């Protein structure tokens with residue numbers, strides 16, 4: 001009896017200290033954001049005002065926009081303007097383990113999706129958040145830094161859909177061009193480049209990664225280089241867009257080295273409100289933006305490049321009169337071109353409710369983190385370099401997949417600990433887990449060593465949409481994701497099939513040696529289903545599945561006969577001259593994370609634009 005109560009008291013003191021320290025760190029980050037942040041403005045000289053006219057105006061300095069700024073300004077007699085609504089980044093954002101801590105802060109557009117009938121009932125107000133990066137680097141300064149290119153099959157499918165020039169063989173040179181690999185994990189070296197601007201490394205791996213890799217071998221999912229088209233399915237330590245153990249955003253990789261170019265202007269705090277389009281000639285000729293309460297107009301001699309991301313690019317197109325005619329009429333915007341903008345929103349859902357309890361893990365003992373601070377500060381190594389806790393990933397095709405291509409339909413993210421390992425301070429808030437669900441299934445394992453194996457739905461059948469709330473550019477757009485609404489419930493079946501694959505891991509020798517067993521605390525609202533039945537998992541998936549932050553497809557690329565297409569294979573907006581979309585909103589389908597493809601798309605688009613204007617053969 002006394003033993004239990006002493007143990008309880010120690011746990012509660014430990015939890016209080018952890019909560020205090022985490023809140024302190026959080027508040028320090030906020031203070032830093034507020035008072036020291038502007039250090040980077042010296043590097044970027046972002047406070048200038050734009051000239052009246054440029055050759056190209058790039059809207060949004062995110063993963064894709066930073067690449068555009070760099071590559072287009074390589075042509076010294078072209079003048080380039082990059083407009084970014086957010087601010088320059090800070091050093092705190094660079095600590096990989098704290099990746100989630102910046103959601104909801106100044107670098108986040110902090111969108112909330114609309115409530116839906118059969119999903120998110122275990123989340124606060126039944127609504128899911130949708131963080132989107134706002135600042136130089138865009139979502140690459142808020143993301144989890146996982147570097148994943150997608151499978152060869154993804155791009156061959158794009159080509160098969162009629163998008164000439166986008167097969168794997170076509171896009172590989174651009175992945176290679178962008179990559180500066182410095183990897184120690186298993187790699188197929190002919191598919192990696194050491195000299196590109198975007199550094200790709202491995203981060204800290206605890207001993208359990210060995211168990212994951214050998215457990216994977218036991219269930220037929222070998223140790224692979226998931227960024228090479230050699231073996232399509234298997235597990236691997238994560239490859240990350242970090243440099244010396246710190247976040248390496250596209251602003252750092254692409255913009256910082258060229259910010260001094262006289263033909264490149266980068267302006268932050270510049271909120272673009274609309275693209276100016278000649279409604280008779282159907283040609284884009286400039287943009288308007290607001291900065292510090294003033295409105296500015298700037299003209300584009302050649303093109304406007306929209307790189308505002310999967311939510312804001314469709315929003316800006318619709319605000320400027322390009323979108324579904326009826327919807328534009330509903331919000332009082334004259335339609336210049338009727339296109340399915342904002343339709344076909346696809347996203348990847350992740351499920352953080354599958355936890356493996358284990359005997360012990362030194363890397364989950366609080367004191368370990370305190371002890372490892374010098375290791376991080378001095379040598380850029382140790383647990384602080386892990387990407388928000390994610391140490392390894394895997395890609396596989398489940399038995400319910402109905403296609404023959406070698407494209408994975410489920411990814412797994414292996415995270416050290418659970419979403420309760422920070423005692424509800426950051427992850428519960430960021431994922432909007434309700435108190436009831438947290439108490440039922442997460443709180444009981446807060447103090448237990450465990451691993452979360454989070455399956456991710458890669459090829460959802462359900463599609464959502466982005467719409468305008470009003471004609472006011474400052475109103476957040478409506479995001480209606482329609483997760484798990486497909487007619488035959490295939491999305492749920494795929495996720496459950498993914499969970500079954502991961503359950504097999506628990507019975508491998510590698511995992512049994514660590515005492516692994518699945519945590520069986522049921523999620524509130526699902527306790528009436530038999531634990532581990534299909535019905536239980538469906539309920540749990542509908543309760544707490546969460547976006548993996550990969551919205552795409554809202555300005556979809558497609559051939560002329562495709563009614564869902566907004567841009568063609570040159571990324572030009574159909575029927576409007578002088579306007580391209582270059583970001584992840586053009587993606588028609590994709591089975592991996594979306595930062596690396598954003599960079600690849602922009603690398604490829606830069607060459608297309610140079611060729612179009614006669615500056616590249």
Ligand SMILES: Cc1cc2nc3c(=O)[nH]c(=O)nc-3n(C[C@H](O)[C@H](O)[C@H](O)COP(=O)(O)OP(=O)(O)OC[C@H]3O[C@@H](n4cnc5c(N)ncnc54)[C@H](O)[C@@H]3O)c2cc1C
Pocket residue numbers: 059060061062063064065083084085086131132133134135136137138139140142143144145146147148270271272273307308309310312313316548549550551582583584585593594595596598
């Ligand atoms: C929390 C989180 C975690 C993620 N984790 C990963 C991961 O681990 N690995 C991975 O590969 N992907 C990850 N992603 C996804 C990936 O980072 C994005 O898909 C990718 O960065 C998108 O690039 P983009 O260029 O399309 O848009 P963004 O990078 O979002 O860039 C859009 C830019 O446009 C600016 N902008 C928007 N509207 C305006 C306007 N009106 N005026 C001026 N500027 C404007 C924005 O502020 C932003 O800087 C994550 C994303 C998030 C949010």
